[in-house]
Amino acid sequence: MMLTENDVVLCHVDDLKEGDTKGFLENEAGQDLLFVVKFNDEFYGWRNACPHVNNAPMAWRKDAYMDAKKQHVACHAHGALFEPGSGLCIQGPCLGKTLEKVPVYVNSIGMVSILLTDIN
Numbered sequence: 622m623m624l625t626e627n628d629v630v631l632c633h634v635d636d637l638k639e640g641d642t643k644g645f646l647e648n649e650a651g652q653d654l655l656f657v658v659k660f661n662d663e664f665y666g667w668r669n670a671c672p673h674v675n676n677a678p679m680a681w682r683k684d685a686y687m688d689a690k691k692q693h694v695a696c697h698a699h700g701a702l703f704e705p706g707s708g709l710c711i712q713g714p715c716l717g718k719t720l721e722k723v724p725v726y727v728n729s730i731g732m733v734s735i736l737l738t739d740i741n
Contacts, residue, residue: 627737631657634664634731640691643684644669646740652678654740655723656686657733658694660705664733666723667708671696673715694720 631645637659644653653669656679669686670676673696680686681697688695693702693711701713708720726734 628726628734629737629740630732630734631725632733634659634727634733636733637664640687641684642680642686642694644680644686653680653683655735656680656684657725658686658705663706664725664727665706665708666725666735667694668721668723670721671699671701671715672710672718672720673699673701673713 632643637643637657639659639662642656642658644656646654648654655666655668658665658667669678669680671679677698679696679698686694688702694705695702696713699714701710701715703710703720708722710716710718723735724739
């Protein structure tokens with residue numbers, strides 16, 4: 622995939638290790654609008670918004686979106702756990718709901734990006 626003016630480059634594939642997460646595009650309150658998870662050598666993008674309470678931000682500190690075992694995305698405000706690849710809540714107050722997906726693209730040189738149209 623070639624980059625266009627609608628692409629926002631987030632990072633390089635080597636910037637995230639297995640089980641790592643990284644937030645991007647801070648809003649006016651200093652909270653990430655979205656985050657990327659590297660899980661099973663795949664990259665997944667999610668909005669930083671728990672489906673439980675008014676789309677509350679999920680990390681307890683910068684880039685801390687996974688549980689301690691780095692197996693599930695966690696909402697540290699509500700204790701909810703989500704599958705990293707599907708966004709499905711498997712534990713907590715929003716059981717059965719899903720995170721809002723942000724499609725992530727990886728080009729031939731390993732740049733991870735999103736489309737502006739996918740975040741507006």
